[in-house]
Amino acid sequence: MIGKTHSNRNLLTTDRIMTLTDGIFAIAMTLLVLSIEVPKKEAVTAGAALHQYLLALYPQFFNYFLSFYLLSRLWINLHRVYHDIIRTDDRHIWINISLLMFVVLVPFSASLDAEYSGDFSAVAIFHANMLVIAVLYFWNWSYAARNHRLIEADFPDAVITLMKKRMLVFPVTALLALLISIMTPSYSTLTYLFIPFCVVRLRNIQNSLR
Amino acid sequence: MIGKTHSNRNLLTTDRIMTLTDGIFAIAMTLLVLSIEVPKKEAVTAGAALHQYLLALYPQFFNYFLSFYLLSRLWINLHRVYHDIIRTDDRHIWINISLLMFVVLVPFSASLDAEYSGDFSAVAIFHANMLVIAVLYFWNWSYAARNHRLIEADFPDAVITLMKKRMLVFPVTALLALLISIMTPSYSTLTYLFIPFCVVRLRNIQNSLR
Amino acid sequence: MIGKTHSNRNLLTTDRIMTLTDGIFAIAMTLLVLSIEVPKKEAVTAGAALHQYLLALYPQFFNYFLSFYLLSRLWINLHRVYHDIIRTDDRHIWINISLLMFVVLVPFSASLDAEYSGDFSAVAIFHANMLVIAVLYFWNWSYAARNHRLIEADFPDAVITLMKKRMLVFPVTALLALLISIMTPSYSTLTYLFIPFCVVRLRNIQNSLR
């Protein structure tokens, strides 16, 4: 006979998952800098050449700041969502680990996007990466909230719906970016600038409803 | 004369070891992405070439997802095991540090396996790495559980045995992969796909026993 | 209707931000070592050549120790500031995330500065990076302290002003370094050695005032 305390062993607390999430986000965000390379001395012959090399790094810098921004926003939002999630289960853990798998890919896909910003296959990989992250992030909450599975029993349904709507901004933007990249890969990454604008609008609407 | 409180100094709490474990797993899992390299501009001349280059990265992606999956599962299981381990001692600490040593090697061996998936020596290093991790993981629990050394005195023996059995899945799979790689290195890495299947089966058996 | 507890959801605790800060500082400080490269075997033919190569690494070592020192001091001071900040809001979070964005850039800009210490554009990027960090660090406190927005209501105004004055040392030094680099890029990085001297002086003045 297995006692009650031991049959509960399968449930990891959400704290543990957040620790791994914190670690992986911090590292993935820091690895983004590795995509901005210091030029090799052989490649730079004169001061003017270095100057030009550094100016030519602007897509790398743009993608660095954009990816850092998207990952930070996601990290902040994940913590807000986890504030409401009070328990976890096996499937929920694996949704989160899948999310982390694609977060760790961002330094690769962001770097690819910056290096080949005019090439559809490179740019599409970045957008697809963001789309998968956004869908898993949405799934994380919708799985936890369904029938109040992993949240408080008295958690208001209106808030669940409102949170779901706000979480649609990210996947819809990523999908839009992917579609735009079919026509114009070079400018498709600018689509994400839509997110901060959208977030501010949604907050104003939300405040006016109260 | 040395007082009682100071003679206990040698015992590190399990919390400290888990902090190092959390950090090292998060970093090792994130470093896995470094094995997927952005192609050098010199190597890619046309858009079509980049497209082909990216498709040729599929063994890197497969190994990335597989290694991330194996390390995540190990991390989750380690936390479950540590939930039952209530104290530690010197030998136990060093079993765990040895485990971490081989976990940190995974970004190297996974990258080697992906780059030279048809070469026995490369593939065997990956499988050997996984085998050592799996054996140390098994040893970690069997050392802690022997005579209830590092666990509660009333921890049921049936659960100890059950946990040991479940922990055999990983070393047996790694050994099998190593043996298969003698005949066919290219496909031997697929052996690990056996693990999620096996875990689900074992859980069903376990549930039916209750 | 949205309950009171849920409308507070937007406020992340300062603890969460400090966790991300701790992680990112630790990783950025560790990545600094990647700028000191082990010479390729092809480049070194004899023992004498290695000896000379290692001596030629002195700007890399100087920049490594300097950047590590500046980031450690910033990290220590951030923790002191956060000791007084008892709550946070959206804008405050984004000031901090912007700070982290530029902290993560340090391994790049420090490496660039070391490799091209005689080139204005390279050196200016390092100083500009430090200046942005220093300004955001100052802004972090001045935003939190204005009208006691994020600090205790009875926090003495004299201490707020004193802290602001001390926080001016870093941006002023970075600006000075940037100006000096216009005339002499090679030696401008030495300007930061002014900081430890200044900190000791300010502490003595502060102590004599009590």
Add this chain to the structure above:
Amino acid sequence: MIGKTHSNRNLLTTDRIMTLTDGIFAIAMTLLVLSIEVPKKEAVTAGAALHQYLLALYPQFFNYFLSFYLLSRLWINLHRVYHDIIRTDDRHIWINISLLMFVVLVPFSASLDAEYSGDFSAVAIFHANMLVIAVLYFWNWSYAARNHRLIEADFPDAVITLMKKRMLVFPVTALLALLISIMTPSYSTLTYLFIPFCVVRLRNIQNSLR
């Protein structure tokens, strides 16, 4: 007037320093793996060549395991020492940050030692790195323990002396390795194998004294 609570602001708790220490050790230990490089496909033409390349990596593997072992032992011992240190001050913080500065250098110096194991200048940098770490580690405790500055007032002097003696093993070994490297660089790294032997001996002596 500055209140009493605010004049204490300068004292960071030891917890904060340990958090940075944990992060930096975990990352430095994980970066050690980057010194073991996957061979470029261009360099390897046949399966036999890869086999030989991997065998030629043995100094890299030896140095990886040795450095990981030394850093783990240091990390464990630091936690034991910090268990007895109940407060900190400015100088103590900077002793610790200096220690971290040289810990972060280990991935560089270990990699240099492995790549040029027959060259005195390369090997001496590794030993000097270890010596500085060992001296700072000794200084950390001797500073904290002098006049019971940062430890409990009733901490027994006998234990302070015993701990100091045990902490001499590491700097003496590093100094010995440095001296041996003048004569024979290639084998000098083996000197550190003396440490586990020495630790076991000291523990036996300590136990017989009780």
